[in-house]
Amino acid sequence: MAPDKTLTVGLNDVVKASGSISVNGGHLIASAGGAVFTSLKDTAFDTSKNVAVTCPSSVASTCTAAPGDWTGITLNAGLNSSGITKQGDGSISGAIFRYASYALTHNTTSTALPGNVGLAVSGSTFAFNSASAISVGYGANARITTTNFTNNGGTSSYAINSSGSAAVDCSLIHDNGGGLYSGGAGTSIAGSDLSGNSGTNRYDLYSSVST
Secondary structure (H helix, E strand, C coil): CCCCCEEECCCCCEEEECCEEEEECCEEEECCCCCEEEECCCCCCCCCCCCCCCCCCCCCCCCCCCCCCECEEEEEEEECCCCCEEECEEEEECCEEECECCCEEECCCCCCECCCECEEEECCEEECCCCCCEEECCCCEEEEECCEEECCCCCCCEEEEECCEEEEECCEEECCCEEEEECCCCCEEECCEEECCCCCCCCCEEECCCC
16 A cells, blocks of 8 residues: 655744645644744744745745735645545644745545544644635534634634634634634634634624534
8 A cells, every 4th residue: 555645844844835735635744843834035934943045036036925925735635646535634733824825724524633633733823824824624624722823814814714623722813804713513612812803794703503
């Protein structure tokens, strides 16, 4: 049987992008701590993490990062080299996501991680993303703990947008376009602080289904 594909981002690694990153039927592992996912134009971590200067360059003409500079990371189902469909999953701890559109999107039915989820995020920070920081698709299961969300979503998107099942615990969700949107049965929030999420016709917490 062919091994599953794994994208591992190590301790204090910095990933800079100008487009999208798709993990199709594999594993995204960024659990060592200190990983940063951000725009090519973001120089905030270059010195502290000994990152080579990426701008100005042929792909980043300026060094002023802005929300939506890159698309984000998506976890999808995909075929391995044996033609077997695999469900992608992601384990994220102590990471930072900045200046994307949809920073992290989970679109699979994986329950491979502890707690029977396919996406586990803890101790992380999502900031300055133009749309939802974390999106959980239909049929997807996620667990989000001790994570901070601020300045995401512009004026119209929720920091966390769940059409599946997302358990949010002990997190700070402040000053985003919207806080948490639940459109899928099974989404829950506990021990968390939501405030100042004041986009146009948006709320700190909104649910269109019973949870």
